[in-house]
Amino acid sequence: MPVQGKETFASKLFDVFNYLLMIVFALLCLYPFYYVFIYSLSDPGASASGIFLWPVSPTLGSYVRIMSLGTIPAAFFVSACKTILGTVLCVYASSLFAYFMTRKEMFARTAIYRFVIASMYLHAGLIPWYLTMKTYGLKDSFLLYIIPSAVNAFFIILVKTYIESIPASLEESAEIDGAGFMKIFHAIIFPLSKPIVATVAVYSAVGLWNSWQDNFFLVNKESLQTIQLILYNYLNEASELANNAVKQTSGGMLKTDEVSPESIKMTITIISIIPIMFVYPFLQRYFVKGIMLGAVKG
Template identity: 65%
Template sequence: MNIKKYGSFSGRLFNVFNYALMTVFMIACLYPFYYVIIYSLSDPHKISRGGVFFWPVNPTIDSYVEILSKKTVPLAFVVSAAKTVLGTALCIYCSSLFGYLMTKQEMRFRKLVYRFVISSMYLGAGLIPWYLTMKAYGLQNSFLLYVIPGMLNAFFVILIKTYIESIPASMEESAEVDGAGFLTMFHRIIFPLSKPIIATVAVFSAVGIWNSWQDNFFLVSNPNLQTIQLILYKYFNEATLLAAELARNPSAIKEAPKISSETVKMTMSVISIVPILLVYPFMQRYFVKGIMLGAVKG
């Protein structure tokens, strides 16, 4: 009886400690994002006097209005969203199809091709060869630059191939007896059953594509193809000049005192971070399952 009571008490004590520790850890992870948001919504002059900690000081959305009123930002946001959606879809499909192909024992030189693709994870020619290659393919100042180079990812191929190998072979054999071909089995059996790993790959791919800016920086000079990440990079480096430009804007004379370089940085950070954060909740239920099952085999 005493042992049971002691065990019950220790269990409750452990749960309390565990929840308290996880709550502190969660707050430590979420507070930086929350701080950026409330800073962007605060009056910079009020912040300079007392700072901001838990809620916005004299809340205002003037910084968002001014930033979004510049033509480059909404257009760059659309370009970034388009390249993320299209690039992620192509990456998922091509990597999945290739990963499924690598599970076929009857494919000639299968191991050689697979190892050749995997070697690309460890060997890189560098920036200059990459630049010359992209330029030779005619991808300079082209939207295709954002989606074609990332259509096949070696790391994603490993995850997807490993997951597909965990699917019972009897399902493919049954479909093959019914006359299903390679593409039919992939589209109607393998791909639908691979939702957990597909969701995992989708999160990785979307985050990587959304955050990339070097391809835009080195190979795109067309202002209509600028991405939000490159504009964020430029604004971070020129935040003070941008704030001065906004302050001199005749249509914002009354609001100019509410704009500062730090507010511009925080506002641009929110604009670039929040969209990709909204993707994760839809993929969360598949994410852990996919990454664990995809790592069972080497």
């Protein structure tokens, strides 16, 4: 019999197999993104014959072509402001609302909370949504991007569940010291809810960055266009963008093969997903803890 406390050869072999399997699985998940990235950096003519691990004849022609379009920088700024302001407002408003739901003295607390949950299953549809936003005066307004997403039912449930896991004695001690409702929330509850707040921030930021339907249906002003909708339009016009790609020379405007429809599409994909990926490294250490603790009770 094997000595207790020591791993057998079979268990070690099983661990090695699991590690190798997870490494292969991770590579399979990451390689498609890596392939898109190296394709966007490769020369279109050379990449047509196939690429595998490294860019072929690296060039930034596709990125130069996309960024030279005048609408991209302005749209990127609008999307960045929309994501940052919308995320901050959503995190704060949803957390405060969730704290309301944990206070026993709140009037009709149970009924309101059930109404919030019911809103996750009921959706009136596109036309009522459009009419509502238009009636509120949000058409062709930057507020359209942040106000409708300020309170989210799913986030309220996550934060409420997490807050309920915080010892009630902390609130009671603060109340004895004379702290009011808002003081307790800002000084005790919100700081202790960092894990679930980070989780909500990630979900909210990703959703706001990727959203384009509100821009498509309710915004006609060119100054309020978001990068997602513009890049979506460019993605559909990749062939035209590639055919119109030219470079200035001493002899005039000449065609260049620095871009192709495929390279344009790959470049647009990278531009669309790179910014939001920078959010995860800063919030990753809170994310798993927050989502797990927020799902224990309910």
